[in-house]
Amino acid sequence: MADKADNKLIGKNYTPPDHIAKVTGKAKWAEDFRADGMLFCKLLLSPMPHARVRKIDLRAALAMPGVKAILTADDLPKLDGPGAERALTNEPLYQGEPVLAVAAVDELTAAEAIERIDIDWEPLPFVVDPLESLRPNGPSARLEGNVWAPPAPRPAGATGAPPQPEIKTLKWTAEDFVEEAAGRLPMGKVLEEWSYGDLDAGFKEAALVLDETFVVNGSHHQTMESRSAMAYWQNGKLHIYCSTQSVVRTADNLSQWLGIPASDIVLVSEYTGGGFGSKGGGPISMTIPAVLSKKVNAPVMMRISREEEHYIGRVRTNMTGRVKIGFRKDGRITAMDLFIVQDNGSYGRWNDYAGAGNAASLMYQPLAMRWRGVSVFTNTFPKMQQRSPGPMQGNGIVEPVLTKAAKQLGLDQIEIHKINAPAGKAPFGPAVGPGGPNGKRPYVTSAFVKEALDRGAERFKWAERKAQAGQRRGSKVRGVGVAVGPHGSGSIGYDGIVTIRPDGKLYVQSGVGNLGTHSMVDLARVAADILAMPWERVEVIWGDTGKFLPWSCLSVGSQTTHAMTRANHAAAMDAKRKLLEIAAKDLGGSPDEYELGNARVYQRGNPGRGLSYAQAGARAIALGGKYDGHELPEDIHDFTKRSAKELAGLGLMGVAKDNYPRDGATWSFVAGFAEVEVDVETGKTTVIDYLAVGDVGTVINPRSLGGQLHGGSCLGIGHALFQKMVYDQHYGMPLAKRFHYNKPLTILDIPPTLDWDAVNLPDPETPVGARGTGEPPVGAGYCAVMNAIADAVGVDVFRRGPVTPDVILMSLEHGRRMHEPLKAHV
């Protein structure tokens, strides 16, 4: 493995360089940008959940003074792939889908123009509940079908493009739906499944077998900044100011959506007011101002209102899951049979349901397991990955069963989690790869879940709190809950570019997005540590593809910290090698006789004999070739090459691809501990205390890690308590489109003592030791709180989230569950 850096910066708190702009209001968000002659555009949204445009009458709108142009779906480039979403459509698949955009001198004119547009609609069949679509004569959300079918197996020896997944029609029989009457999820035919181990034997061996259905709520991503964008064209290049999670990778996506080379796009996104997965590779809606500004030959600003953000701002997939689990007396899971119906929404192919299966197999390590799932289209808002897509929902389906089993077997919640916890290179999912079904199952790089549970139990004073649980004081009763959220947390193979310039500073090019996690700066700390550079002399370049950034990971899936610390480790190591070589060249001896310290390269043990970085930077320019970026490694991405060429000659360049080996898939884990108090006379739950303990590898930036653990936990707590989406089934229309209707968590809903900790054990499969952390706290927060509610008022009180006062009160009042057992979007 690579050199162990002398960590002066890693593991220490610091103030990221973008903070002052943020707190002083100087930071420019997408809608703060202006350009001469800029027009505004407004969107006409579909009034129906599924319809086709018969005729559009634009005459009255175009005749209005101040109206400059109208963009329809016909103006947008076609996109490949079944069911691909475009920014505008003539066949809307959900109410609120943009149909056309009007560019005018101001927003009032644009809005009034929209009111003068007459569209003749042909209503089409629609459905907002996936189970309704699976009924024998149920409606299909799309004309092509209602479910995703996996790609057909590739015939041996076939050449050309691999088979694509397809949209097919799947309906279950009336017999399949018999189970529904008992409130259990019907389990009809599915198109996807996998298994390992002997399921029947596992159930036979079990001392306790439970079979339960759970409805996991979907929810809007609800970023503070909506997906506004401004665009103009200059010298044949598109300049676009947008709100996205990723920078380099967004330019890449945009080039595909528009059919122009990425090199013709200058994309600026310096600050992003949250994405949570909804702006992963950039929102497709930004193609509207991009194309409209070309059509009208003027800059176009598209400000997305909160109402529009609710329509196009993406939503977590909701799922109804049914799981049958066999437990030994000691709580060990012998067999797990997991069945999931996923609401895929109107567009995209979301694999949350598969992620839920993989996560369940990893998190609970069942000795045998089968996963079956079906992803059903509905005429609801487009879904997208939301912070822990899949594992969070998997947690939701499995945890209530685990808690119930613990109660019935007389086990402590922590014990039942520990006995099933993954450790070390724990396997997950089905066997894949060359061995096929008989091959080896994939495994993680490392897991220290038991350590996290032990550490948390102690810090949370679990035993003490548990002793108090279940005792009623007045109308209040307390309960404790624990859950572990897993999530994949790192990719590999990206590039880093750093330069040491004659001004003596280290410039780190950061191609990822700035969504408030600080990972886009943290990655420079790794390079600075390797290069022994004081932090004051490090400049991080980010947020603008015009500033020559390297090929980077998408800032999604908790991968950034892992992927980009590795890439910058590689680039910094390359710079370090070059520094040592230049010193050896100038001062004699071999490179390994030199070392780095305090922004100098000098003879080992003799700091006086060496070069300052300013001198080294100037020497690199003089030497040229590989030293200042005029010769580049072969294996770096073309995007990186283009950027490096632009930066060549500015100083000593470290540029490299992350080629470090990795054995296993990188996953992180967070254990959540919750204590709640439920008022049995009102059904209201109050979270008394919460602790999140991360098993996320080496801690890079403690304060930011705390922020991530808190933020992710809060998202999960919100899902557990009240955050939801609601649809009117008769008209297929969304109802919860205001914050006070869909209820994201507020500051007063979290305990004042919200706490965090981390085991801080390095991952052995990455040079920096760090794994990502954004996502795993969500499932932990969701289920720790729900488990605590179950602990307080009973393990059978609810089988759907969020667990709102009505759910609890009705269940306690009637002595049995009274909530909707299967219906989605209630």
Add this chain to the structure above:
Amino acid sequence: MDILTWGHSPWGERILAHISWNLFWASLFAGIVFFVAHASYMVLSAHRKRSAAETDALEIEHRDLPPQIVRHSLAARLFHWVMAGAMFVLLFTAFLPVAGIKFPWVTWHWMAGLVLAGSILFHIIHASVWLDFWSIWVGPKDIPEFRAEILRELGHDVPGPKPGKYPLGNRLYHMAIVLAGLAVVISGITMMVRVRTPFFTRNPYLLRDTTWGLVYVTHGLAGVALVGLVIAHVYFAVRPEKWWITKSMLLGWITRRQYLEHHDPHRWAVESIAAKAEAQRSGQ
């Protein structure tokens, strides 16, 4: 003047909501204009008085008829007054709020509606089984009577048919009430599915948005028609020369003289005392 009120479905489609309340004012206005005009005409015109001698002669001819002739059975009178009560409750609960006098009216309205519907059902059965169902009906054979009535109204002394049990005006009015009443009752009962009552599970989605629009418009049109019809009816009921009819609706009978004066004994045959006695005897 708008005749209909339009709304929009949740999908933005234009749908019929109900009639415009302008129509209520129009109907109210029309009713009042009619009674003012008719009353003026009656006062100002030299209205034809029937000859007493003619009636005297008839009375001698039909001496064997009972002095009091039953015109409305108790059941028929009960029906009439129950229906009238229900109708007034319906009209006031429907239109006072429109006129600006606000109160919780819906429950009163549908309850009165049920009473009306029940009484109409009773009336239909009663009339078909026990009464001369066709005596109130209007048909082509009534044209000569219609002509004669109009001419008489205009002051001409014409021979020609006299009414049977029910004068033509009476029957025409009944016809209009049948049409408006059935429309209002059928649409009203359908509309009860839209509100909460103990009888149905509330289901506004029973019919499509557009069909509901038609139901509401039917109810509204029939309702405002009834405003005019009821005004006309009350007006005639209190006119002095029609008072003998109104009285019969209270007491059930008219005098033999009134019978002979206003009705055609062939078209409304009344049993003589002797015939009745005979019938009773043979029935024993």
Add this chain to the structure above:
Amino acid sequence: MAVIHDVMPSFGLYQPASVADALNLLDRHGRDAWILAGGLDSFDWLKDRIKRPKAVVDLSGISELQGIRESGDGLEIGAMTTLTEVVRHPAVRERYSLLLEAAEHAASPQIRNQGTIGGNVSQDTRCWYYRTGWFCYRAGGNICYADTPTAMNREHAILGADRCVAVNPSDTAPALIALDASMVVRSKSGERVVPAEEYFIGPGTDITRMTILQPGDLLTAIRIPGTWGGARFYFEKVRDRNVWDFALVSVASAMSDNGETIERVRIAVNGVAARPLRLRAVEDAVRGKARSEETAKLAGDLAIQGALPLQHNAYKVPLMRNLVKRAIRGAEGA
């Protein structure tokens, strides 16, 4: 024609400096006028382009509508007094803490800084069908979308529904009813003072309005009599979130007892009907009774008589029952 729920449409903005001017404007514009107080309800409607008034009459410049004055043995609160001012006022704190609690439970601190007490009691319902712009009874149509076999109506009414099943969202309303407050309503034709209880109307009376205010009317002040100053109060609002959320059910009560038995009591609930409900039957039943668990149970059971839940709001029945029970038990018994 297409619909867009964004960008406030144009309207005439009038900013009178006196009540007299405001009344003249309201009279002149009649049904086309819109009264703007704190704007928190208004701007929702305006920005959604659902309500399209021609003349918006902004009351923020009328100083006579602002502030809290001693009035006789009670208080007079100007309709434009912000909820924050109500919460911070020493007399409210000392004698009418019921109102303080109710006002403090409204929305969020920012909203309370801007929202007024007049606006709080006069605001429109938050029924999500109605607020989405659907053409329901309340919007002039002839259907209630919230009471259909498939409707989503967890937040809707269990009592007093008449075609429309919306509920009143005000937090201060039940407290004002419990304090026997009265509302001062002025128009060009003069001034009316109505008991708080009668200020609110149900859909049976007028399905398109929440209060007695007719075009041309202006709520200018709220008077709280001395009668209930310093009484035993109870306020509770149950909501999903701890801040910035409307009540699922709320209860407000004022009570005086001699240590043993309840002598005088007023109790009101909100969130269960289109108007805040004063529970007279409960008041009559508990008057003269001991403040005991038994009386609390009696009160709770009596309160929910006649409740008719919808598909998703049956929980409001036990919730209202339990809150009324708690109101009788008092703060120490909760």
